[in-house]
Each structure stands twice: as structure tokens, then as C-alpha cells.
Amino acid sequence: MSRPVRPYAPGGRPARARPVRHGVAPERRRALRRDLATRRLGRVLAWTVPLVALGFLWVPIAVLVAFSFNDAASVSSWRGFSLRWYENLFTSLTGGPARFQTELLLRAVLNSLLVAGVSTVVATTLGTMFALAVARGRFPGRRLFDALFYLPVVIPDITMGVSLAVFFRIVFEAWQQWTGVRLVSGFGTIIIAHVAFNVAYVAIVVRARLATMDPSLEEAARDLGANDWQAFWRITFPILFPGVLAGALLAFTLSLDDFVITFFTAGVGTTTLPLFVYGLLKQRVPPEINAVSTLMILASIALVAVSLVLQRRGARRA
């Protein structure tokens, strides 16, 4: 059996004749083995890391929900199923002994809904108007404000909260010196603050929707004789509606969940739900908080479901 001789090497020189080995050269073999190991590692990591990530996100929530049904006040050792923490939440409502500050909790929920509702309506209206004007019109300062509306989104909550606290303090003092009437923080200040950040989110979401919208539809409506008002309500708004809805839902959620900015603009007696929960966490943590948290998680899942259904319906109509 004659040795096979490679006639040409890449350089064009005749190759050095080499003895035939079965398999692959050792350095090549090492590279292949490394390659294989990388692949195996990659294949394992490709599903373990996502699993860890999802577990990390969900295990604490699942544990919290599970232990809200624990008979003991512990969050680590399970003693048995019981609804006593939920019962404790509601005993005072049915005339039983008050075991939890349910009155405060309910008032906080109502306050939160009020603040979120009002600020969502105001912010959605103003934000949509702004988005329309910026996308379709020209006016001095348009580009500047277009950029400025991203600011409330990127600025840390704490900076915004602190600046509003300083602002309201100064304005209230000036007002008192001027008119003698003493103003205090309360729903007004919270709603003003919430609108201030929500309007930016709404404007961004609605603008994104407007960008995908074909302006020739509006033009067609106008060519067919619609006036501004008709063209807006019959054409622009129905197409825009999913965007407006998404913006409103985002604003509502942000407003419900906001803690830091509310913390700095709230007054006495205007405790919202996050402020209430924070108060519970900062003091001696009562065992009922697991039940409260579970109810809050359920409420947010319900909100997500409702928003998905609404958006799907809105998208279908468009």
C-alpha cells in the first residue's frame, strides 16, 4: 500500500509526505473535543439558564401565595391549610372583632383607584392630544417638546418625587403669603404628579401607534368630503384607539403601582395602597400581609387579562 502523497499544499509547495494516521491529528482532535464540549455546555445552558430565570421570577411569588394559606404565621414551615389570614382581613367588615386595619386598607384601595382613575383620564386626554399635534402638525418648539417628553420616563422616580416635594412646598408657602390661605398636600398634589409622568408614557405609546398609521386614510376621508371633526372621529380615532387604550392601561397600572413619587407628594389621610403596604413592611410585618399581597397579585393578573382582551378587541376593530 503506497503512501498517498498530497500533491499540493495551500502554499503551492509540494507537501511533506506524512504517515497516514487513522482518525484525526491530535491538535485537530483537541479542537474538535473542545468544540463538542462547548456545544454540550451551550446546549445545557440554553435551557437551564432560562429555567433558573423563570424560577427566580416566579418562586418568590408562588411561595408568597402558597404561604398566605399557611396555618402558621411563618413563611418557611408549612403547618396546614387555613384561610384564617383572609378571614382576619374581613372579620371587621362583618361586625366581628377587628384583627387587621381593614378600614385603612379599604380606604387606601379607594384612594389608589381614585388617583389612578383621575390621573389616567387626564393624562390620556392630554397625551393623545399632544401626540396628534406632534405627529401631524408643525409648531414652534415641536421637536424640543417631542424630546422633552421622554424625560419623565428616564428620570429616576426619586428625583421626580423630591423635585415635586420641593416645588409644592415653595408654591404653597408663596400662596400662603399672597392670599393667606394655607394649602396642603393631598389628592391634588398626588394626581398632579401622576399626570406629570403618565402624560409622557401615554404620548409615547400613542405616537408609536400614529407612526404606523397611514396618513392617506385621513386624506382620503377629507377628499371624500369629511370635515376635520368627522375625519378625526370616524377615521383617525378608531384606528388610533388601540394605542390610546394601551396608553391608558399603562398609565393606570403605573399610577396604581407608583410608590416613590406618591410617597413624596402625599399628605395626611391620602394613603394609597402602595403607601399602605410600605407602612406595613416598615413596621412589624403582620402575617396578614401575605393575604393582602396575594389579593394584589390576583388583581394585577385580572388587570392584565382585561387589558389583553380589550386590546385584542380594539385591534380587531381597527
Add this chain to the structure above:
Amino acid sequence: MTPRGVGKRPRYHHAVTNSGRGGRSPASRGRLTPRAPGRGDAWVHWRVPPGPPAIEPAGAPDGAPDGAPSHGRLGLPGTRTRRLRRPAAAEARAFWLASPAMAWLVLFFLLPLLFVGVASFMTRGAGGQPIQPWTVEHYQRTFEVFGPVIWRTLGFAALTTVLCLLVGYPTALYIASRPRPGVRLLLLFLVLLPFWTNFLVRTYALITIVQREGLLNEWLVRLGIVHDPVQVLFTPTAVVLGLVYGFLPFMVLPIYASVERLDRRYVEAAHDLGANDWRAFWRVIWPLTLPGVVAGSMLVFIPAIGAFVTPDLMGGTGGLMIGNLVQSQFRGRGNVPLGSAISMVLLVIVFAGVLVYARWGERRDP
């Protein structure tokens, strides 16, 4: 029956479709639209008066010298040749439409920021209020006394970003590579849903796990990894853990978006050309998803810099961040000018992050 405007010269062909800069689709840009006079014009469009079109002096806007012949402006049909003067009425209408939101932003966002900026250069008066003589002592104090906290905050935020990236990138890749859209949607939903639940509740949920008598320690002891429960809560580790927990969805989503946009044929081509998985990843997938990585990193880094709740609830004295410093200066008889100075420093750091994002981050239109 011929459609309107077909086969006959339109009476008014001056209504250039929302010309130039604002025009959305290239197809509609510059099209000459026939239109009857006196009809309602664009809603916030330029209101074009009936009659001969108003033409700006040729060459003026585009930098061509005045009076120079400009053959592009000869009014040939089918080319956009005329510039309309903006009618003041439409401009005013758009302005009024935008003005409530702009006023709100100026009055309740920019003005307060300005107040904080001004207050940061004032002296501390009775009750922590800012008073007249100007000074920069609060900035000096911020850097001298609170320098370590600033560095720690940056370190925490950077570590959080890296951890989120290490966990979030494979997760996004995994989700985006699921063949069935239903599975993709479900997994994406599972990542997103915690993001919709209240931040305080989530932080509390994590606290119950990592606290001394929580499940983590219980299992560590039971599995024999440690003998005594380890103290995690109220340490810097807990703060970073809490931040990762809070901001992980922000990392996954932009990366998912850019992986999904990635053209799979590039990866196949890389494999065909002999690249192994490792090489194909680093030479093709990673560079093409880098904008998503930058976007996600900034979406984690920026809020992590300004975090307040997580270090407040999970950090001890060793886990304090800038946000806690700011807050402590505003409670009770605090020091408003000092707090303002610290939050200005925070603001500058955040803006630096935003600049990075604007320079290298995800572009809306590729």
C-alpha cells in the same frame, strides 16, 4: 365613471400631501392630491386657502442661492416642486392642541427640576429650608462625604446589569427560538407578568425567601450546604439580588425583540461556512443583537441607579444607595439643599447613561 382626479387636470393641485419632514410613507410624500375648494382640510394639516398656491421664493429653503435658476422647481407634474407657506392658523391649532400637555410638563416637571437645581446651590436655613447666600458646599459635601455611596451605587447598578445580562440573554434567546408561537407568547407572558405586579409586593416576596428564617436558609441547612442560616437580608448581596429580581424583565424584552428580528439565514450561512456554535454566536448573533443588549442594559442600569425601595427594604447600612441618601435629606428636618445637590448628581449620572443609550442603543427604524 372615472374616479375623481383621473383623466382630467385637477382644479387645485396645490395641496401637497403633508409634505416633507412629517410625511410617513414615501409613497404618499409629494403626491399631488386633487381637492375641491372649501372642503375641510387636514385636521392639523396646513390649511391651504383656496386660490393659487403660495409659493416660497425658489431656492430659499434648500440653500440654493437666491435667483439662481433651479430647474427642480419648475412645476413639472409628478414631482414635488412647490413649497407651501405654512398657514399660521394650522400651526396655531396644532400648538393649542399640544399646549395643555406641554404646560403640564413645564409646570409640574421642568419647573420643579429647576427649583431643585437652584436649591442645590443655596444655604441650608432653619428647618432644612434653602435660603439665600449661594454656595457650592453641598456639592463638595456630596463628593467628599457621600463619595463611597455614589461609587457603591454605580457598582450595584453595574453588577445588576451584568447579572441581568447573563441571565436575561440566554432567556431571551431561548424564548425567541421556540418554534411554536404559542409557547413563545406564554414564556414571554411569564417574564412579563411579574413586571405588572406591584414592586413592593414583589420585593416583599423576595424578602420572605431570603430572610434568615426563610425558605432559602431552610433548604441550605436541610441540604447540608451550610450549618447555620446565612444572613443574606440587609446585606449588599440582598440589594443586588432584589435589583436583579426587579429589573430582569427590562433586560429580557429588548433582547427578545432584537433576537426575533435577527435573520436566521445569517446564522445558517455562518454554519455553512464552517463556524461552530460558539463562533456563530460571537461573530453573528451577538453583534446583530447588540443594540438590544445596549437597550436592555440601559433599561436596567438607569432605574437601578435611582433605586430607592429595594435598598430601603432589603439593604442594611452597607446597602444604602443614592436614592436613600436623597430621601433621608427630605424627611422631617432634613437638609433640602444637600438633598437637592445629591439628586442633581444622580440626574447627571442618569443622563450620562441616556447618552450612551442614545448613541449605541436600539434604533427605532433600522
